[in-house]
Every structure is written in structure tokens, then in C-alpha cells.
Amino acid sequence: MDRVAIIGASMTQFGQREGEWVLDLLAEAGIECLEDAGVDADEVDHLYVSNMASGEFEGQTGVPNALAHDIDAMPAYTQRVDQTSSSGGAGMYAAWQSIASGASDMTLLVGGEKMTHRTTGEATDVIASLTHPVEYKHGVTLPSFAGLTARRYLEQFDAPRESLAKVAVKNHRNGVDNPHAQFQKEIDLETVLESPIVADPLRLYDFCPITDGSAALMFCPESVAQEYTDDYALVTGIDGATDTHVVHERDDPTVMGGVVDSGRGAYEMSGLEPDDIDVAELHDMFTILEFLQMEGLGFADQGEAWQLVDEGYTERDTGELPINTSGGLKSKGHPLGASGVAQGVEIYEQLVGEAGPRQVDADAGLCCNVGGFGNCVITTIMEAAR
Amino acid sequence: MDRVAIIGASMTQFGQREGEWVLDLLAEAGIECLEDAGVDADEVDHLYVSNMASGEFEGQTGVPNALAHDIDAMPAYTQRVDQTSSSGGAGMYAAWQSIASGASDMTLLVGGEKMTHRTTGEATDVIASLTHPVEYKHGVTLPSFAGLTARRYLEQFDAPRESLAKVAVKNHRNGVDNPHAQFQKEIDLETVLESPIVADPLRLYDFCPITDGSAALMFCPESVAQEYTDDYALVTGIDGATDTHVVHERDDPTVMGGVVDSGRGAYEMSGLEPDDIDVAELHDMFTILEFLQMEGLGFADQGEAWQLVDEGYTERDTGELPINTSGGLKSKGHPLGASGVAQGVEIYEQLVGEAGPRQVDADAGLCCNVGGFGNCVITTIMEAAR
Numbered sequence: 080m081d082r083v084a085i086i087g088a089s090m091t092q093f094g095q096r097e098g099e100w101v102l103d104l105l106a107e108a109g110i111e112c113l114e115d116a117g118v119d120a121d122e123v124d125h126l127y128v129s130n131m132a133s134g135e136f137e138g139q140t141g142v143p144n145a146l147a148h149d150i151d152a153m154p155a156y157t158q159r160v161d162q163t164s165s166s167g168g169a170g171m172y173a174a175w176q177s178i179a180s181g182a183s184d185m186t187l188l189v190g191g192e193k194m195t196h197r198t199t200g201e202a203t204d205v206i207a208s209l210t211h212p213v214e215y216k217h218g219v220t221l222p223s224f225a226g227l228t229a230r231r232y233l234e235q236f237d238a239p240r241e242s243l244a245k246v247a248v249k250n251h252r253n254g255v256d257n258p259h260a261q262f263q264k265e266i267d268l269e270t271v272l273e274s275p276i277v278a279d280p281l282r283l284y285d286f287c288p289i290t291d292g293s294a295a296l297m298f299c300p301e302s303v304a305q306e307y308t309d310d311y312a313l314v315t316g317i318d319g320a321t322d323t324h325v326v327h328e329r330d331d332p333t334v335m336g337g338v339v340d341s342g343r344g345a346y347e348m349s350g351l352e353p354d355d356i357d358v359a360e361l362h363d364m365f366t367i368l369e370f371l372q373m374e375g376l377g378f379a380d381q382g383e384a385w386q387l388v389d390e391g392y393t394e395r396d397t398g399e400l401p402i403n404t405s406g407g408l409k410s411k412g413h414p415l416g417a418s419g420v421a422q423g424v425e426i427y428e429q430l431v432g433e434a435g436p437r438q439v440d441a442d443a444g445l446c447c448n449v450g451g452f453g454n455c456v457i458t459t460i461m462e463a464a465r
Numbered sequence: 466m467d468r469v470a471i472i473g474a475s476m477t478q479f480g481q482r483e484g485e486w487v488l489d490l491l492a493e494a495g496i497e498c499l500e501d502a503g504v505d506a507d508e509v510d511h512l513y514v515s516n517m518a519s520g521e522f523e524g525q526t527g528v529p530n531a532l533a534h535d536i537d538a539m540p541a542y543t544q545r546v547d548q549t550s551s552s553g554g555a556g557m558y559a560a561w562q563s564i565a566s567g568a569s570d571m572t573l574l575v576g577g578e579k580m581t582h583r584t585t586g587e588a589t590d591v592i593a594s595l596t597h598p599v600e601y602k603h604g605v606t607l608p609s610f611a612g613l614t615a616r617r618y619l620e621q622f623d624a625p626r627e628s629l630a631k632v633a634v635k636n637h638r639n640g641v642d643n644p645h646a647q648f649q650k651e652i653d654l655e656t657v658l659e660s661p662i663v664a665d666p667l668r669l670y671d672f673c674p675i676t677d678g679s680a681a682l683m684f685c686p687e688s689v690a691q692e693y694t695d696d697y698a699l700v701t702g703i704d705g706a707t708d709t710h711v712v713h714e715r716d717d718p719t720v721m722g723g724v725v726d727s728g729r730g731a732y733e734m735s736g737l738e739p740d741d742i743d744v745a746e747l748h749d750m751f752t753i754l755e756f757l758q759m760e761g762l763g764f765a766d767q768g769e770a771w772q773l774v775d776e777g778y779t780e781r782d783t784g785e786l787p788i789n790t791s792g793g794l795k796s797k798g799h800p801l802g803a804s805g806v807a808q809g810v811e812i813y814e815q816l817v818g819e820a821g822p823r824q825v826d827a828d829a830g831l832c833c834n835v836g837g838f839g840n841c842v843i844t845t846i847m848e849a850a851r
Contacts, residue, residue, distance in 0.1 A: 101799075102786050118590070131526065132520055132526065133519065134518055134520055134521045134591070135520045135526075136595060139594055140517065140518065140521075140547075140591075140592055140594045140595045141594070141595030141596070141600070141710060141836070141840060143548070143841070144549075144595075144598070144707055144710040144836070144837060144840040144841055145710055147707045147808075148707075148709050148710055148711060151767050153707045153708065154706040154708065154722060154723065154726045155703070155706075155707060155708060156558075156706055156707065156727075156841070156843075157548070157705075157707050157841055158546060158547070158548045158555045158558075158559070158705070158707035159546075159547040160545075160546070160843075161526075161542070161544070161545040161546075161547055162544045162545065162738065163526060163527050163530075169544045172542075172544075172568070173544070173559065173562075174565040175566070175568075176559075176562040176563055176568050177562055177566075178566075179565075179567065179568070180561070180562040180563075180564075180565035180566035181564035181565065182558070182561075182562050182565070183705075194471075205520070205526075207527055208520060208524055208526045208527070209526045209527030209530075210527070212525070213533070284805075314765050317568075318542070318568075318778070319542035319544075320540040320541075320542055321530055321534075321538075321539045321540050321541060321542065321543050322539065322540065323531045323539060324527060324530040324531055324534055325534060335832070336540060337540065340540045405713055406572060424762060450530070451527055451530065453528040454527060455530055455542070455543055455544075457542075
């Protein structure tokens with residue numbers, strides 16, 4: 080069977096995009112991706128839009144249709160893919176399926192969200208609408224879960240508080256070299272450790288920001304890809320899995336079941352193992368999540384990810400396995416529907432050698448996109464075609 | 466390649482479901498579909514939820530995860546499919562792709578919407594958020610477009626006003642035999658023609674109601690289907706297409722471009738022609754749309770569908786091509802995300818001989834699910850396996 084290739088990528092500036100709406104951001108990324116891939120809009124068969132909440136944030140629905148119109152892709156089939164904060168990864172899965180099933184020979188995936196025009200409280204309320212109503216009623220939000228989980232992790236595995244801060248410092252350092260990142264600014268350990276407490280032990284700099292932005296990828300069968308370019312990436316493993324959204328029902332809060340299950344599926348499909356992965360984008364919405372995903376994906380044993388971070392194993396220029404070379408959600412920003420697609424953009428650029436100052440040596444890369452507090456996870460493995 | 470089969474179906478009572486939320490309705494349909502198919506929840510690989518607006522209607526997002534939890538389908542991959550009022554058809558396309566791509570061997574699709582707890586004004590505002598903002602600002606809503614289009618159609622093709630009313634009368638008559646329909650009540654031409662004007666020339670009985678409800682279908686490869694049953698349906702043609710959401714930009718308002726394009730794709734894929742279709746479910750949100758879809762799908766030439774309706778060609782028990790044997794959106798109701806799935810349920814039941822008093826003789830059936838005012842359309846062709 081023809082394998083599924085990615086032949087183009089783009090992302091807009093992430094950050095505060097005043098006066099622009101999600102449709103503007105999606106169109107900007109979509110048009111740039113068409114140009115990057117060298118594909119005309121009328122060659123697009125399917126157009127997927129990863130977006131969690133344009134209705135709640137902007138009072139606008141039917142955005143995929145409006146996008147097809149605005150980028151001249153009609154009569155391409157369009158659909159919105161929503162899987163809360165993992166909508167981008169879910170979009171990659173939908174795009175992959177559209178090609179692998181033969182339904183489409185050219186699929187444009189565009190993810191985006193416009194959030195900063197709402198107050199932090201309003202944005203948080205929209206995001207919190209994905210949590211279990213009873214837990215939410217008792218005041219447990221996603222940041223609360225992160226705080227509780229971080230406390231448990233540090234105690235159970237004798238990890239120093241500084242190890243979490245090192246994740247933030249590393250990802251901010253990587254973000255300096257990403258011109259599209261919301262924060263292109265180095266921070267030091269003290270910045271994190273002296274920032275205001277949000278959910279003890281986690282502080283402001285353990286959290287990703289609220290962000291506007293969009294990112295896009297172009298998918299097609301490998302045989303079609305070869306008509307356009309020699310430098311493409313292949314999606315060789317992809318799988319998604321759920322864990323309970325009732326977080327207090329989970330057996331071990333330091334294990335993300337959805338990460339383990341989706342990772343296992345993606346590895347099996349690709350025939351690769353954790354050791355074969357050269358670069359990874361993990362969903363560092365909260366610093367603690369980078370540890371849990373490293374462990375769930377087999378990059379570290381349970382309770383030992385913090386040691387690898389401590390030793391510099393995940394550093395971009397000197398580490399064995401660079402993680403979040405893009406800057407991660409922490410410094411690049413987290414426009415919900417865009418984030419999983421932007422992870423794919425970074426891995427694609429690393430594999431085709433277009434990552435500029437962030438470039439590492441990589442034949443295989445992995446993204447892990449997390450919805451809720453691990454409620455749904457999509458893991459994607461890509462390999463360079465060369 | 467293994468063909469894609471449907472081995473089970475269900476739908477809840479459509480209507481006003483007081484005290485229940487969309488999650489309750491989805492779980493009810495989902496569990497019943499598992500039972501109908503004879504599939505255990507832990508055999509489900511992918512779970513798609515067709516839903517337009519749980520966030521806007523109920524302040525609840527992340528519903529697919531909650532559903533996977535509540536019907537014991539974890540760690541099945543879940544995702545919400547939104548394509549406004551064609552979310553159900555889009556869900557059938559997503560489910561088809563999940564099987565045809567090999568990503569899943571057992572996909573449960575559940576569509577649902579809970580709307581009646583909101584006022585008609587509030588519900589209309591949510592639906593209208595899919596229209597073009599400038600058109601909406603000038604007061605043109607979906608019912609207005611329907612009225613304008615109906616007036617144009619009647620004038621251009623010398624069609625009598627009564628021909629539209631006959632669509633409503635036929636679909637209400639069919640709905641009497643559907644125990645899940647919102648209205649199980651015959652009406653006569655006078656009921657329609659003397660009901661209050663909504664958007665001249667269309668009156669109250671030319672419009673579908675606001676509805677709560679859910680419907681579900683179970684998809685798997687044909688080789689897997691044969692392990693469960695001898696009576697299954699095959700999805701042999703499916704395609705989706707967009708038309709501009711800026712309705713005033715369309716060349717001819719009496720032609721639904723998305724219907725024509727998606728229909729062409731579905732026919733080509735199945736190798737069938739309009740004459741081969743024995744039964745069809747069309748998206749009669751407004752009576753005029755039944756004419757336009759009959760013409761767009763090649764069941765009638767442009768401007769002539771009204772004559773076929775007039776002659777009884779689309780009657781259930783006596784016509785050549787029974788249309789909306791379920792009662793259609795008109796009498797069955799239109800819970801946005803459920804409607805396209807419920808169309809699939811009716812065609813499946815007709816093909817496997819489970820339609821009870823509504824049963825017609827059919828080897829091949831077609832559904833056409835419309836988002837917006839034809840902004841996005843998915844056409845699905847199914848054939849009996851026997």
C-alpha cells in the first residue's frame with residue numbers, strides 16, 4: 080500500500096493576534112502551506128480544520144466551510160475535528176485516514192484557535208467545560224490536577240522541584256530560535272522558582288500561556304508526494320487512545336494511560352522502538368506532563384524522566400533525545416486546535432532539514448498531543464523519506 | 466480490499482427529552498447499537514461522536530471522552546465530528562475512512578444533539594452562527610434562504626405551491642409508522658397551507674422542528690461483519706463536497722452544488738446510477754430542499770422534481786423511489802448531529818429488512834445530509850449484502 084506522506088507545512092506567528100479571528104489565522108496558515116507544498120488550492124480533496132471552540136470563543140461555527148471559500152479550495156470536502164486540546168493530533172489522524180483509505184489524494188489540515196480576546200477567566204471556563212462536571216464543581220481544574228500530580232510525582236520518586244523548572248528553562252531556550260514562538264526569551268531556574276504559585280508546587284512558569292495561532296500540514300500518498308518533491312516525511316505510525324476523564328478514578332495519577340496505549344499503537348505500526356526516535360514534541364501544557372509522557376512513551380522508566388532531564392539528555396544541541404525543539408507549548412504557546420498540528424510541523428521540518436537554528440540530526444521523530452488531562456492522546460511517528 | 470460494512474443500528478426516541486443531556490442520549494443510542502450488533506464495548510477501536518454544538522447548547526465539551534467512559538469503551542480512540550447540520554453524514558464518512566484505512570476494525574458512530582432546553586431564539590442563534598456574518602447581519606437566516614429559494618423555484622419552473630406541501634404530507638404519513646419519530650401524526654394539505662407563514666411562501670409545516678435525540682451505527686470490514694451476521698449493509702459509495710457559504714454568490718440558487726458534487730462522487734465510487742437507487746433519505750429541513758436534492762442527485766431533471774412528487778413517484782408504498790420512509794427530518798425531527806446518522810439507520814434497516822411497517826423492497830439506498838444551506842453535503846450509498 081502507498082504510504083502516507085507530508086509534503087508541506089506552515090505556521091503563523093503564535094501569540095496575541097489582535098483584530099484577527101480564527102478564520103483569518105487558518106487562512107494565513109492554509110495559504111502558506113499550499114505555497115510551501117507547491118500545491119494549488121483546487122488540487123485539495125479534503126480540508127480538515129482542527130479547532131476546539133470557535134463557537135464558544137467567537138460565536139462562529141461552520142468555519143471549515145468559510146475556510147474552503149476563503150482559500151479557494153471549494154468544492155473540497157471539509158470537516159471540523161474536535162478532540163479538545165488534542166484536536167490537532169486528532170486532525171493528523173483524520174488526515175492520515177483520509178489518504179490511507181483512498182478517500183483523498185491531497186488533504187490539507189489546518190489547526191487554529193483564537194483565544195486572547197477573551198479574559199483568562201472566560202478562556203479557562205471554556206477549557207474547563209471538558210472536565211468532569213462533579214470534579215469541576217469541587218474546584219478541580221486542569222491546573223489543579225497538574226499541581227496534585229506534580230506533588231505526588233516529586234514525593235514518590237524523590238525528584239527535586241528544580242527538575243520541573245528545568246523543563247521550562249529548556250523549552251524557553253529552544254523557543255528563542257523559533258521565530259513563530261509566543262515567547263522568544265530565555266529564562267533561568269530562578270524565574271520559574273520565584274514566579275507566583277498557581278497550583279502548589281507548580282508556579283506560573285510551569286504553565287503554557289493562552290495563545291492565538293494556526294498551523295498547517297499537507298498530506299498525500301507517497302506516490303503523489305514524489306511528483307512534488309524529494310524531501311518529504313512519512314507518517315509511519317499513528318494511534319489514539321482514551322483514558323477516563325474522571326481523573327480521580329485513575330489507578331496511578333503518575334501514569335498517563337492514553338499516552339501508553341497510543342504510543343504502543345504508534346510504535347507497533349511503525350516497527351520502531353523508543354530508542355529509534357531522534358526527536359520528540361511532547362505536550363508540555365504543564366511541566367510535569369513532559370516527565371509523564373517521556374515515561375509513558377518508553378523514553379524513560381517510571382519515575383526516572385526527571386533524571387534524564389537533569390542530566391541534559393533532552394537538550395537540543397547536546398542531548399541524546401532532544402525534546403520540544405520548537406519551544407514546546409511552554410514557550411511557543413498553546414492555541415488549542417493548532418498545537419498538535421504545530422508539533423507535526425516541527426517534526427516535519429526537523430526530518431526534511433528545514434528547522435534552521437533548531438535543526439537536529441533526525442531520521443525519525445514523534446509527537447504526542449494530549450486532550451484534557453490525558454483524557455485522549457494521539458501519538459504520531461514520522462520518518463524522513465531520504 | 467475489504468469493503469466497509471454496517472452491522473448494527475439504533476436510535477433513541479426523537480423529540481423533547483426533558484431532564485436528559487446529550488451525553489445521556491448518546492449513551493442510550495450507543496449501548497443499544499452495541500447490543501443490536503452483538504459487539505462488546507471493549508471490541509470498539511474507534512468511537513466517533515457527531516455533534517454540532519454541545520458547548521454552545523449545554524456548556525459541555527469533551528463529550529466523546531465522557532461517552533467512551535460511560536459505555537465502557539475505553540481506551541477506544543474518540544473524536545468529535547462537526548460539520549454543522551451535516552455532522553452525522555460527516556461522521557459516516559469519518560467512520561468509513563477509519564475502517565477503509567485499516568486504522569480500526571470496529572467503529573461505533575454515535576450522533577446526537579440536545580436542543581429543546583433552549584428557547585427557539587437561542588437555538589436559532591446557535592444554528593445561525595454557521596451563516597456568513599454579513600448575510601446574517603442583513604437578516605438572512607437559513608429559513609429566509611429557504612423562502613427565497615422556494616419562491617424562485619415555484620416561479621421558474623411553474624410549480625404549484627401545493628407540490629411543496631405534498632412533501633410535508635408524505636413525510637408526516639411515513640413518520641406515523643416510525644415509533645422513534647417526534648411527530649407520529651398524519652397531516653393534510655390544508656394543515657400545511659393554512660399554517661402560519663414563516664418565510665413566504667413557506668409556512669410552519671414546511672419546516673422541520675427543533676429536536677433532542679441520538680442515533681448510532683456500527684462499522685467494520687466486511688470480513689469482520691461476516692463473523693457477526695449474514696444480514697449487513699455495505700457502504701459502497703460515499704463522498705462529501707462544499708459549496709460557498711456566501712449564498713448570494715451562488716450562480717443559481719435552485720442548484721445545490723454540494724449535492725451535485727458529493728452525489729457524483731458517491732455514484733462513481735459505487736458504480737451505481739440514480740436509477741439503481743431503491744430508497745433514499747434526503748435532508749428535508751425545509752420542504753423545498755427535497756426537490757433540490759432529488760434534482761441534484763439525478764432522480765429528476767432540474768425543475769421537474771415537483772412533478773414526480775405530484776405523481777406519487779416518491780410515495781413509500783406505491784412509488785418507484787420512496788423518499789424519506791423514516792418520516793424525514795420533517796416528522797422524525799432534526800437533532801443536528803444525529804440527523805445524518807439517523808438517515809443511515811433508516812437505509813440500513815431498509816436494506817437488512819428491519820424497517821417493520823415502513824419496509825420497502827430495496828437492494829440499494831442513498832442518504833444525503835446537508836450542512837448549512839448546502840454549504841457542505843455528504844452523500845452515502847449503501848447496498849444489501851444478501
